[in-house]
Amino acid sequence: MAKRFSAEKYVAGILAGDRVMLSRAITLVESKLHSDQELAQEVISQVLPHAGNSVRIGITGVPGVGKSTFIEAFGIYLIQQQKKKLAVLAIDPTSQRSGGSILGDKTRMDTLATNPQAFIRPSPAGKSLGGVTRSTRESIILCEAAGFDTIFVETVGVGQSETAVHAMVDFFLLLMLAGAGDELQGIKRGIMEMADAIAITKADGTNADKAKMARAEYQNALHLYPKAASGWLPQVSTCSALQQTGLDTIWQTMTDYLQLTHSNGFFEQKRHSQNLQWMYEAIRQGLEEHFYQHQQVKEQLPGIAAQVKEGQKSAFAAASELLGLV
Amino acid sequence: MAKRFSAEKYVAGILAGDRVMLSRAITLVESKLHSDQELAQEVISQVLPHAGNSVRIGITGVPGVGKSTFIEAFGIYLIQQQKKKLAVLAIDPTSQRSGGSILGDKTRMDTLATNPQAFIRPSPAGKSLGGVTRSTRESIILCEAAGFDTIFVETVGVGQSETAVHAMVDFFLLLMLAGAGDELQGIKRGIMEMADAIAITKADGTNADKAKMARAEYQNALHLYPKAASGWLPQVSTCSALQQTGLDTIWQTMTDYLQLTHSNGFFEQKRHSQNLQWMYEAIRQGLEEHFYQHQQVKEQLPGIAAQVKEGQKSAFAAASELLGLV
Numbered sequence: 115m116a117k118r119f120s121a122e123k124y125v126a127g128i129l130a131g132d133r134v135m136l137s138r139a140i141t142l143v144e145s146k147l148h149s150d151q152e153l154a155q156e157v158i159s160q161v162l163p164h165a166g167n168s169v170r171i172g173i174t175g176v177p178g179v180g181k182s183t184f185i186e187a188f189g190i191y192l193i194q195q196q197k198k199k200l201a202v203l204a205i206d207p208t209s210q211r212s213g214g215s216i217l218g219d220k221t222r223m224d225t226l227a228t229n230p231q232a233f234i235r236p237s238p239a240g241k242s243l244g245g246v247t248r249s250t251r252e253s254i255i256l257c258e259a260a261g262f263d264t265i266f267v268e269t270v271g272v273g274q275s276e277t278a279v280h281a282m283v284d285f286f287l288l289l290m291l292a293g294a295g296d297e298l299q300g301i302k303r304g305i306m307e308m309a310d311a312i313a314i315t316k317a318d319g320t321n322a323d324k325a326k327m328a329r330a331e332y333q334n335a336l337h338l339y340p341k342a343a344s345g346w347l348p349q350v351s352t353c354s355a356l357q358q359t360g361l362d363t364i365w366q367t368m369t370d371y372l373q374l375t376h377s378n379g380f381f382e383q384k385r386h387s388q389n390l391q392w393m394y395e396a397i398r399q400g401l402e403e404h405f406y407q408h409q410q411v412k413e414q415l416p417g418i419a420a421q422v423k424e425g426q427k428s429a430f431a432a433a434s435e436l437l438g439l440v
Numbered sequence: 441m442a443k444r445f446s447a448e449k450y451v452a453g454i455l456a457g458d459r460v461m462l463s464r465a466i467t468l469v470e471s472k473l474h475s476d477q478e479l480a481q482e483v484i485s486q487v488l489p490h491a492g493n494s495v496r497i498g499i500t501g502v503p504g505v506g507k508s509t510f511i512e513a514f515g516i517y518l519i520q521q522q523k524k525k526l527a528v529l530a531i532d533p534t535s536q537r538s539g540g541s542i543l544g545d546k547t548r549m550d551t552l553a554t555n556p557q558a559f560i561r562p563s564p565a566g567k568s569l570g571g572v573t574r575s576t577r578e579s580i581i582l583c584e585a586a587g588f589d590t591i592f593v594e595t596v597g598v599g600q601s602e603t604a605v606h607a608m609v610d611f612f613l614l615l616m617l618a619g620a621g622d623e624l625q626g627i628k629r630g631i632m633e634m635a636d637a638i639a640i641t642k643a644d645g646t647n648a649d650k651a652k653m654a655r656a657e658y659q660n661a662l663h664l665y666p667k668a669a670s671g672w673l674p675q676v677s678t679c680s681a682l683q684q685t686g687l688d689t690i691w692q693t694m695t696d697y698l699q700l701t702h703s704n705g706f707f708e709q710k711r712h713s714q715n716l717q718w719m720y721e722a723i724r725q726g727l728e729e730h731f732y733q734h735q736q737v738k739e740q741l742p743g744i745a746a747q748v749k750e751g752q753k754s755a756f757a758a759a760s761e762l763l764g765l766v
Contacts, residue, residue, distance in 0.1 A: 155756065251755075252754070306664075306665070338632075338658070386750070390755075393744075393755040396760075397759045398724065400760070405723065422715050425488065428485060429577075429722055430578065430719075430722050431484065431485055432719045432722075433719055436723060
């Protein structure tokens with residue numbers, strides 16, 4: 115990486131809202147170098163008391179749903195109408211899978227990218243899901259400390275990453291296209307049940323009626339779901355990034371959600387349990403990393419796994435055998 | 441436990457279909473004693489080549505849905521009409537939660553319990569979910585080796601155990617009551633999306649029309665879900681254990697599913713990936729058990745966890761700190 119400063123310099127820069135220092139601190143968090151990681155942890159520990167004062171919003175949808183266009187329009191709305199400071203982070207461990215809709219393709223968010231009240235950070239390339247979720251979560255803390263009060267965490271609605279995002283945000287927004295047919299099949303099962311709100315995008319022109327029908331259909335379907343622990347009933351609305359319509363309704367839904375969950379204690383409780391969840395997750399990752407990098411495990415795992423897969427060796431016998439090597 | 445035999449004696453008994461030996465081998469699998477566990481692993485390794493030839497069916501539903509009554513009626517139907525040999529296992533780590541609907545209350549399955557073609561085994565009391573799922577999975581292997589060609593794994597649709605069951609069965613059946621209101625709220629979010637079929641129970645008498653309507657409603661909702669990896673579209677039907685109706689439809693659905701997934705390779709592929717999943721899961725459990733039993737970790741975890749929860753310490757800093765103790 116370019117240049118390293120002392121932890122104090124990073125911290126001072128971040129707390130002063132210096133975007134360049136924020137950006138460099140995130141690069142530190144994303145680095146695989148041990149020395150960078152140590153420095154990153156020091157920075158995070160120091161800014162931690164200044165973090166947490168934001169609304170963390172997960173946004174997902176399959177490629178083609180118009181995610182970038184939505185984020186740009188909704189972001190500008192939040193900055194201009196609601197006077198927010200917005201950071202947009204992306205989770206996308208395998209960028210070839212994203213079909214070009216991810217933030218790496220920055221040109222899609224021209225207006226937002228050049229707005230002084232917005233900070234956009236694409237996902238680091240070539241990282242595992244574990245690596246990306248870890249650095250994204252730490253980037254949230256850094257952005258909050260730098261004064262951003264609204265954080266978008268974007269992900270592509272086709273893989274495991276939604277669960278990771280769901281575990282780090284306060285509110286989960288699913289973008290959908292009208293027409294419950296083929297478009298849906300790209301969405302992974304289980305994602306719909308995570309949504310606190312669904313927004314039917316591209317509700318304009320000849321598509322407007324279809325979007326309205328889809329809205330009613332999804333709202334009905336969501337009524338069939340078991341009630342969420344938050345006490346919140348997920349809302350469905352339509353919007354058009356093109357015509358800038360429906361954005362206020364989505365923001366109102368979020369505001370309603372926040373009001374409900376702040377008043378019933380769910381918001382704080384969820385943040386607390388997310389914090390703990392990440393600690394246990396980090397412990398698990400640390401233990402597994404250490405185990406699977408052990409020389410003998412590396413050598414014997416493939417052969418043993420093949421036997422387990424074919425049912426020639428029981429899963430538990432194989433596990434004991436491998437655990438015995440370390 | 442009562443009496444221990446040599447591994448060979450257990451194996452010979454199980455392969456001969458001796459129910460007493462099968463029962464004792466399961467007790468061995470459930471035992472926490474190290475010596476029992478070693479013997480159990482030997483037995484499992486030896487019967488493993490004779491296992492796998494069954495259909496593994498997960499059955500879940502909230503208390504009050506009539507799960508025991510359904511299992512009894514459907515079990516008798518399979519034995520009498522389809523000439524099956526049926527083993528019924530239960531996953532229920534915290535039996536006080538079950539509201540009495542779990543197999544421990546054997547009297548509810550009188551007819552099945554005394555049928556020579558059925559084998560019923562309640563969940564071991566006082567075990568953690570990890571312990572129960574492990575012993576259930578190994579019990580499936582033992583039952584298959586003993587000649588049972590149909591395995592039910594029962595669970596109460598309110599907790600984490602459904603995910604564990606879903607990961608060990610070929611087909612997942614969700615029992616539901618008519619009326620999409622309050623009854624649903626006991627079902628955990630995400631369970632509906634796991635179902636390969638939903639059966640609306642108690643579709644008899646004055647309830648029959650309501651059940652029919654619920655059937656149409658759920659079938660509609662399921663169409664909105666993304667398509668499953670199996671290529672299967674989950675089916676909804678109604679049934680009455682009381683009037684013995686709809687059981688043949690449910691079995692036909694299962695047969696259709698098996699035919700599809702055998703022909704497109706999904707069945708075998710799923711079994712293979714389940715085997716591997718259990719190995720990695722067992723490794724994870726082994727690593728975490730070792731870690732969390734470490735004296736210094738035990739002493740320092742509560743204080744550190746409290747700081748993480750309140751946002752005073754970052755999750756990753758805490759994890760490094762704790763990992764450094766071992």
